[in-house]
Amino acid sequence: MTTHGTTHSHATPVSRALDGLQAVLGERLVLPDAPGFAEAAAVVFTGEPRTPAAVARPGNTAEVAAAVRAARDAGLPVTVRSGGHSYARLGTADGALVIDTRLLADVTIDPAARVASAGGGVSAIAYTQAAAEHGLATGFGDTGGVGVAGLTLGGGVGHLGRRDGLTIDNLVGAEVVLADGSVVRADADENPDLFWALRGGGGGLGVVTRLDLRLHPTATVTGGMLILPATPAALAGALEAVLAGPDEVSAIINVMKAPPMPAIPAELHGTPIVLVLPCWSGEPDRAEAGLAPLRALGPVVDGLAAMPYPALFAGGPDLGPAVPVVGTGFRDVVDEAWAATVIERVVGAPGFAVVNLRPLGGAIARVAPDATAFAHRDRRVMVTAAMPVPEAVAAASPEAVPGARAWLAATEQAIGLGDAGYVNFMGSLTGADLARAYPSATLDRLGTVHAAYDPDGFFAVR
Ligand SMILES: Cc1cc2nc3c(=O)[nH]c(=O)nc-3n(C[C@H](O)[C@H](O)[C@H](O)COP(=O)(O)OP(=O)(O)OC[C@H]3O[C@@H](n4cnc5c(N)ncnc54)[C@H](O)[C@@H]3O)c2cc1C
Structure with missing residues (x-):
């Protein structure tokens, strides 16, 4: 076979292992010289180019095991991906065999x-x-x-x-x-x-x-968008309304300049807003009472409606390919002074920026911190600050990404993201990042599990 530019007479461990895997996967082992390789290797976020050795698209567990064994035999590092949304771009790496699980979709x-x-x-x-x-x-x-x-x-x-x-x-x-x-x-x-x-x-x-x-x-939830004026009282009030509400009320709150989405009135485009995306998941006849404290904050747009649960996932701004610039943390005190700082940071950003706030509590807080490897059970609000730089902007202006990173660092400082964060909202996973994602007891215990189940660090590509 000459599947990737080598022949058996010059076979290397890599070519032999990939030939063996190709015998199992056929065209579902996508090599760099195959058509469609760029699409197969693409992940959601862009940045410095990364070129894997190959992308394997197994269709069942046995094929996944074959891909793992092939990478071992070849001495290739492995990355695993499903939806490709990792901010740290963990689903791709130079020279790695990417195991893309997306065909396991039943x-x-x-x-x-x-x-x-x-x-x-x-x-x-x-x-x-x-x-x-x-x-x-x-x-x-x-x-x-x-x-x-x-x-x-x-x-x-x-x-x-x-x-x-x-x-x-x-x-x-x-x-x-x-x-x-x-x-x-x-x-x-x-x-x-x-x-x-x-x-x-x-x-x-x-x-x-x-x-x-x-x-x-x-079955039916009440959700949609509620746009509040970008005032400290509205922002702090929205957070407290959810935290004080019953477990069936939630909200994801974005402080940002309104993007030019059809669902947002044109006169608001480009102006700072508090975009509240609530969800009432209790009995439909209690929705009005459950959402009343949010509505009492004086929305300028009230688009809340009863809808089938999957409809909550429709919409949202599509920024296209972008370089992720993202910071994560938690806040327990979310008063008006703090809310004012959040709004100031967004208003003064040198590009499109968003501070995303998620009131926690309820059932999340009723699980013991050591019951799972997610330990931040008692934190009140998850905070994510992001300034994704569209690829076209990054390409046109070498200052754009450093500018966004400078904004992020200053914002993290100003709004006090603290010494903890959510691993899924991290833009990198260095040792320092992991020490923010996990308290030391959790990190130690994770180390013990890694040593037991992956002693060679085979899956440790970060
Ligand atoms: C637009 C956007 C919105 C988001 N919203 C939320 C949100 O509301 N709530 C939230 O909690 N998070 C959210 N996230 C974060 C998201 O949970 C993480 O980015 C997550 O890692 C994405 O998973 P993925 O499978 O899409 O990514 P991938 O890049 O495919 O994988 C991410 C990580 O998971 C590992 N992985 C993936 N699949 C497998 C598998 N089958 N076996 C073993 N390891 C695997 C990968 O190795 C990698 O380390 C959001 C991210 C984005 C970009």
């Missing part, structure tokens, strides 16, 4: 047991639509294209969190291909230490080929 719903069994490459929206056919849902984040596996491995913070907990709090088990190619189950009884680490540890332990997740009745 979803089986057991409505009686209220459990879904999903392939390790399914997207949040595909799973959500399948579950909605039964009036059921598992809470993920706010974006349909995000991979369920990637989101779950970090925690999973979204609209149903205050009611049902983080996504990981609804994980009942997983199937994982380990570094030696073996396939194991991780749940409360089998490999419980691996199960603990999968729930928030950020991945890097194996390839998750299946996730079993608990479902909750969630």
